Amino acid sequence: MNDLLKKSFVAGVERVAAWSDLLDAINVFPIADGDTGRNLAISLSPLRAPDRDTDPVVRKLLLSARGNSGNIASRYFSAFYAVDSLSNLTTAAQEGNARAWKAVSDPRRGTMLSVFDALEEILCRQGFTPDQKSADQIILHLEQAVHETHDLLPKLKEAGVVDAGALGMYIFFEGFFYTLAGYTHHYRPVTEVFQDRLMISSAFKEISEAGYCVDFVVKANTSFPDDLTKIARQQESAVIINEGDLYKIHLHTGDKEKIKAQMAALGSVVHWEEDNLAAQINEFMNAPADSRLHIMTDAAGSLTRQDAKKYGFTLLNSYLNIGEKSLPETFFHPDELYSAMCAEVKVSTSQSSVFERHQYYEASLARFEKVLYLCVGSIFTGNYHVALDWKKEHDPQNRLLVIDTGAASGRLGTIVLSTVSYLAKTGDMEKAYAFAQKAVETCEEYVFLEKLQYLAAGGRLSKTSAFFGDMLKMKPVISPQPEGAKKVGVVRNRKDQIKMAQEKLAATLNKESRALIMLEYSDNVEQVSEIREKVRKLYPQAEIILQPISLTSGAHYGPGTWGVAFLPLE
Numbered sequence: 001m002n003d004l005l006k007k008s009f010v011a012g013v014e015r016v017a018a019w020s021d022l023l024d025a026i027n028v029f030p031i032a033d034g035d036t037g038r039n040l041a042i043s044l045s046p047l048r049a050p051d052r053d054t055d056p057v058v059r060k061l062l063l064s065a066r067g068n069s070g071n072i073a074s075r076y077f078s079a080f081y082a083v084d085s086l087s088n089l090t091t092a093a094q095e096g097n098a099r100a101w102k103a104v105s106d107p108r109r110g111t112m113l114s115v116f117d118a119l120e121e122i123l124c125r126q127g128f129t130p131d132q133k134s135a136d137q138i139i140l141h142l143e144q145a146v147h148e149t150h151d152l153l154p155k156l157k158e159a160g161v162v163d164a165g166a167l168g169m170y171i172f173f174e175g176f177f178y179t180l181a182g183y184t185h186h187y188r189p190v191t192e193v194f195q196d197r198l199m200i201s202s203a204f205k206e207i208s209e210a211g212y213c214v215d216f217v218v219k220a221n222t223s224f225p226d227d228l229t230k231i232a233r234q235q236e237s238a239v240i241i242n243e244g245d246l247y248k249i250h251l252h253t254g255d256k257e258k259i260k261a262q263m264a265a266l267g268s269v270v271h272w273e274e275d276n277l278a279a280q281i282n283e284f285m286n287a288p289a290d291s292r293l294h295i296m297t298d299a300a301g302s303l304t305r306q307d308a309k310k311y312g313f314t315l316l317n318s319y320l321n322i323g324e325k326s327l328p329e330t331f332f333h334p335d336e337l338y339s340a341m342c343a344e345v346k347v348s349t350s351q352s353s354v355f356e357r358h359q360y361y362e363a364s365l366a367r368f369e370k371v372l373y374l375c376v377g378s379i380f381t382g383n384y385h386v387a388l389d390w391k392k393e394h395d396p397q398n399r400l401l402v403i404d405t406g407a408a409s410g411r412l413g414t415i416v417l418s419t420v421s422y423l424a425k426t427g428d429m430e431k432a433y434a435f436a437q438k439a440v441e442t443c444e445e446y447v448f449l450e451k452l453q454y455l456a457a458g459g460r461l462s463k464t465s466a467f468f469g470d471m472l473k474m475k476p477v478i479s480p481q482p483e484g485a486k487k488v489g490v491v492r493n494r495k496d497q498i499k500m501a502q503e504k505l506a507a508t509l510n511k512e513s514r515a516l517i518m519l520e521y522s523d524n525v526e527q528v529s530e531i532r533e534k535v536r537k538l539y540p541q542a543e544i545i546l547q548p549i550s551l552t553s554g555a556h557y558g559p560g561t562w563g564v565a566f567l568p569l570e
Contacts, residue, residue, distance in 0.1 A: 005083065008179040009047045011355065012172035017041045017328070018359035019171050019190060021314060022367065025287070026198055027164035029111070029155050030237050031252075032206035033213065033277060034284035036069045036164035038305065042331050043070030044172070047077065049326065054082050060324075062241060062248045063271055066215050069112060069165035071239040071250040076100040076116055078243070086130065086180075090123040105238040110152030112165035118145035119173065128177070135181040139174050143193060146170045150197055160201035162194055184355075189366035199290075206281055211254040213237075213275040218247045220267035231262050246270075252277065288312040293429050294368035295420050296360070298376040298383055301412030302520050302550045302565075305330045311420045314371075316360050316383070318552050319350045326350075329551040337551050338523035338559040341454065349552045357386050361400060370399050370429050374416050374436060377406040379484045401429070403436055406482025409553040410520045410565030411445035417545075418516050418567055443567040446488065446504050447520075447553075448497040449476050450560025480553075498531060501564045505535070513568060515542040520549035520563040528562045535564075542566075 016023075020037030027036040046060035058078045065074035080096035083089050097116040101107050109117075122141045128134050149163035150156050156163055171190060178184055191198060220228055228247050232238045235251035242248075247267075253259050256274055263269050287309055295313040297303070308315045317328035322340045329349075341347055364371045378384040384404045391400055405412055418439055423432040477489040477500060491497050509515055517535060521528035529546060536544050548554075549563060 002085070004180060005085075008176045009081065010353075011175035011179040011184065013041075013044045013047045013175075014353060014356035015171050015175035015187075015359055016044060016168055017317060017352075018356060018363045019168075021308070022190065022198065022363070023164045023168050024309070025290075026159075026161040026167070026200060027284075028159045028161065028200070028204065028206065029153055029163055030068060031209055031277065031281065032159075032204075032284050033275070033280035034287070034309070035067055035213075035275065035280060036168060038331070039067030039070035040073060040165070040168045042066045042327060043074050044077065045327050047081065057081055058243065059246075062243050062246060063217055064325075065241070065248055065250070066273060067213065068237050068239060068250060069168065071215070071241060071248065072100050072103055072112060072165070073169065074248070075103040075239075075241050076112075078241075086128060089128055090120075093120045093123050103239050103241055105233045105240070108153065110149040110156065110166075111163050112169045114145045114149060114152070114163075115142055115166045115169040115173070118142050128180070130181050132178075132181050132183045135177040135183060138177050139170075142170050142173055146194065147197070158201070159204040160197065160199065162197045167194065187362070189362065191366040206285055208281050209252075209277045211252055211277050212256045213250075213252055213277055213280070214256055214259065215248075215250045215271075215273040216260075216263065216269055217271040218249065218263050218267040219245055219270055220247050228263065228266050231259070231266075235259070283309060288424075290367065291424075291427075292369035293423060293427065293432075294364060294371045295374065295416065295423060295432075296364050296371050297374045297412065297416045298381070299328065299330050300376040300380065300408045300550050300552050301416055302410045302518065302547045302553070302563075303413045303416060304548065307417070311417065311424075313416065313420050314360070314364055316357065317352045318381070319352060320551050320555060321348045321350060322346075328352075332551055334521075334523065334548045334551065334554065337554055341555075341559055347555050349555050351381055351383070354386055357383065358390055361387065361390050361394070365395070365399055371401070372419070372423075372429060372433060372436065373400060373402045374405050374412070374419060375402055376408050376412055377480070377482055378404045379406070379482060380408050380480075401433055403433070403440065404482075405436075405440050407440065407443065407445070408480045409445065409447065409550045410518045410547065410563050411443050411480055413547060413550070414445070414516055414518045414565040414567050415439045415443050417518075418569065439567055443565065444504065444508065445479055445563060445565035446501060447478050447480070447549075447557060447561060447563035448491070448501070449478065449557055451475075451558055454556055454558030494527075497562075498534070501531070502535075502538070505538070505564070505566060508566065508568060509539055509542070511539065512541055513539060515539065515569055516567045517542050517544045518547055518565040519544065520547050520565070522549055522554050522557065522561040523559045524562060531562070 020041045023037030024034045043065045061074040065071040076096040083092035097120045146166045232249045235253045237252045239250040299315045320329040375384045419436045422435045478485045479488045
């Protein structure tokens with residue numbers, strides 16, 4: 001695969017990531033569980049990898065695929081990614097389409113399958129030449145296919161939207177073909193192209209569905225492949241993908257343990273993911289309505305995608321790399337990170353590309369009238385300056401407001417949650433901007449590390465210092481500040497850590513104080529939960545929340561870390 005094709009695949013994936021919140025917001029088919037954006041971002045992530053060989057990428061697609069949409073897309077790209085020149089683009093699209101239709105037990109037009117059909121049709125009719133005119137013709141044809149999904153599936157018509165998976169593939173191919181054509185300066189906002197089909201009708205209702213959405217990979221015994229597919233096809237929304245002796249299966253079931261036992265009897269279950277459908281549907285149906293005013297921040301704060309959905313703000317990706325797996329940090333479970341670190345698996349962090357960050361800014365301003373970006377401290381990343389540079393060229397009306405918070409992890413998360421709450425109450429962006437600036441000045445955070453070795457591994461401390469510090473059982477205390485992570489103390493044990501945390505809280509708060517207090521955990525949620533109960537008794541008027549520490553921070557802090565961030569509220 002040449003570099004331009006590789007760049008085109010990456011552009012498609014990064015555009016899907018930037019619009020994933022919108023895809024989640026309109027995801028009603030086959031059920032309204034609001035996870036198509038997440039699933040596609042996870043499932044297509046292997047296409048960002050530096051591998052030039054097709055086979056490793058296809059295997060990673062198989063293992064990473066999530067959800068109905070993600071598994072169908074994974075099957076399509078297992079063939080489409082094999083394209084190595086423009087001359088076999090049509091052949092790759094045909095094979096990908098054939099694989100996608102065969103993967104589904106009940107394939108339906110009006111889904112992303114319609115977009116795959118449309119792409120095959122236009123490539124067979126006129127091919128593709130690397131120029132803007134050819135790309136325009138292809139994208140216009142795919143646009144029409146997405147519009148038609150509204151009328152092809154009754155559920156989409158009832159909800160008043162186009163299919164989320166189909167829209168996700170349109171967004172991908174727009175990035176892909178325009179990059180191939182050398183035209184990447186401007187994309188039509190999705191909200192402009194599909195303006196009347198991106199808002200769920202107030203009359204739409206989804207009946208809560210018990211059960212689980214399950215994705216798993218089975219290394220099958222050669223004697224039982226037919227039994228595997230037979231069991232899977234008896235469940236709802238089954239997607240079955242076979243690569244050699246591996247079977248990737250997605251389904252909805254009311255008895256996940258039974259399915260797991262049945263599969264284990266027929267082979268080795270090498271990967272398992274599950275979502276509670278009732279919880280997802282409830283979250284989707286109770287999501288806050290879009291406001292014209294919006295908050296955006298970085299995932300380097302100790303905030304989750306569930307927080308973003310619950311409170312209605314946008315999280316920009318930072319990437320976590322565990323072994324050969326690379327995903328936005330909010331798509332990892334904390335256990336996966338800390339287990340890997342304990343097993344001495346290579347762990348690192350990285351920023352999203354400038355292109356992806358730009359796509360997030362464009363997506364947010366396309367959906368909201370005004371956006372306040374509470375940016376991770378500029379000492380930690382280049383995000384603040386990237387946003388300012390983009391504003392100079394693309395934001396003449398000053399609709400994107402940017403604050404360098406100087407913060408990360410819990411301090412950033414606390415500033416964001418309090419500002420989101422304040423904006424929801426006042427509906428005034430100027431006041432929210434002033435509130436956030438004051439919060440930046442008054443919010444504090446103290447992080448208690450178990451060991452120094454992980455800071456040393458990341459180059460933030462000499463390995464000699466870490467060695468002697470760990471030998472002496474010294475546990476450092478740091479505070480992320482605008483000038484960087486500042487060492488503010490050293491203690492010997494957990495008891496001393498708790499004592500120091502209480503002293504820091506007492507220096508700012510009293511028993512009657514209203515405040516937001518965030519307690520952060522790594523792989524020690526039980527212990528930190530106990531600390532929360534102690535803090536609750538000391539500050540009964542405060543809101544005290546328990547959060548997983550940002551995984552980009554956790555990758556440098558290591559297992560056993562916990563922290564406290566707090567903001568007095570007038």
